[in-house]
Amino acid sequence: MESKILIVILGASLVNYIPRMLPVVFLSKIRIPGALSQWLDFVPAAVLAALVAQEVFMPGGGLDLSLANKNLLAALPTFAAAILTRSLALTLLAGIASAAALHYFLGL
Amino acid sequence: MDKNKAKNTQSQFTTGIKDALPVVLGYLPLGVAFGVLARSYGVSTGQVAALSILMYSGSGQFIAIGLLKAGLAPLEIITSIFLVNLRYLLLSASIAPFFRKIPSPYLAAAAHGITDETYAVALGRFRNTEATLPYTAGLFTTAYLSWVSGTVLGAAVGNLAGDTARFGLDFALTAMFISLLVMQLNSRPVLMAAVVSGVLSVIIREYLHSGWNVVAATVMAATLGVIFSRWKAKYL
Numbered sequence: 001m002e003s004k005i006l007i008v009i010l011g012a013s014l015v016n017y018i019p020r021m022l023p024v025v026f027l028s029k030i031r032i033p034g035a036l037s038q039w040l041d042f043v044p045a046a047v048l049a050a051l052v053a054q055e056v057f058m059p060g061g062g063l064d065l066s067l068a069n070k071n072l073l074a075a076l077p078t079f080a081a082a083i084l085t086r087s088l089a090l091t092l093l094a095g096i097a098s099a100a101a102l103h104y105f106l107g108l
Numbered sequence: 109m110d111k112n113k114a115k116n117t118q119s120q121f122t123t124g125i126k127d128a129l130p131v132v133l134g135y136l137p138l139g140v141a142f143g144v145l146a147r148s149y150g151v152s153t154g155q156v157a158a159l160s161i162l163m164y165s166g167s168g169q170f171i172a173i174g175l176l177k178a179g180l181a182p183l184e185i186i187t188s189i190f191l192v193n194l195r196y197l198l199l200s201a202s203i204a205p206f207f208r209k210i211p212s213p214y215l216a217a218a219a220h221g222i223t224d225e226t227y228a229v230a231l232g233r234f235r236n237t238e239a240t241l242p243y244t245a246g247l248f249t250t251a252y253l254s255w256v257s258g259t260v261l262g263a264a265v266g267n268l269a270g271d272t273a274r275f276g277l278d279f280a281l282t283a284m285f286i287s288l289l290v291m292q293l294n295s296r297p298v299l300m301a302a303v304v305s306g307v308l309s310v311i312i313r314e315y316l317h318s319g320w321n322v323v324a325a326t327v328m329a330a331t332l333g334v335i336f337s338r339w340k341a342k343y344l
Contacts, residue, residue: 004182005155011186012172013162016193021219023200025212038337042330044195045292046305047188048285050325051171053306054313055282061178063314071282078283082290089134091290092141095283100276
């Protein structure tokens with residue numbers, strides 16, 4: 001576990017730094033081709049949707065579409081807050097409050 | 109002359125710090141939430157500090173601990189984070205033209221400070237005034253320090269918090285993903301790609317039992333998105 005975390009920390013740091021650094025330092029030498037830049041436009045939404053779906057529909061590792069799935073229930077007000085406020089802080093607050101309320105009142 | 113220049117440098121640095129304050133207000137609570145959650149997942153305070161100092165990415169760090177807890181292999185986790193944060197390539201490329209006058213070694217260091225939030229603040233400022241190194245240093249360093257100290261503080265008090273479910277903190281990661289996702293949904297093709305990606309992610313994980321679900325779903329959905337956009341531009 002220890003060495004696994006270390007590998008993740010170092011590897012993830014590298015893949016975070018390189019995409020930040022290359023364009024600002026070498027922009028004159030790099031031109032992102034049109035098709036790649038169009039593809040990159042889709043990546044953030046696609047990857048976040050893949051993560052959200054995994055967290056919301058399979059919180060315990062397996063598919064759970066029941067009303068006992070706390071993440072599924074908490075996701076509804078959280079999505080509403082995100083769409084209405086477009087604010088990270090307020091959405092986070094709505095999500096945390098919903099999850100805490102479901103835990104407190106329903107024991108989920 | 110030199111005195112004036114020094115004064116100017118100082119005032120630009122101070123302006124950068126002031127501009128960072130709204131970012132700090134977001135980073136401190138989010139950082140504390142990250143620290144507390146990471147501790148409850150068995151990540152040590154030192155590892156939290158290392159993550160924040162070296163990786164410095166809210167979304168990336170939440171994904172790292174979430175996928176570690178889910179039991180994914182390091183390469184699967186690193187590739188997932190790489191894909192999530194490929195958007196830094198776009199942020200960096202779009203801010204680069206403003207930095208032409210700043211020498212490369214400084215830029216190589218400043219690049220580490222680019223986040224969704226500092227990028228947005230800096231770009232807002234650079235539309236009206238020239239981008240300078242002191243301003244950028246003030247803005248980026250302040251935001252960076254607030255994130256690192258917020259997460260370490262959260263990790264340090266994490267043990268006292270006990271069961272994170274009591275405070276709904278176990279849902280903080282998902283809530284953050286939802287918020288970032290909704291902010292990305294700015295066109296029909298992107299919305300379509302997101303829905304496809306979500307469905308594929310669940311199907312691959314549930315039926316193929318693969319930890320590559322996030323990566324595979326993303327690559328397929330983004331490719332479909334490009335094909336759909338091009339088809340739409342041509343025929344509709």
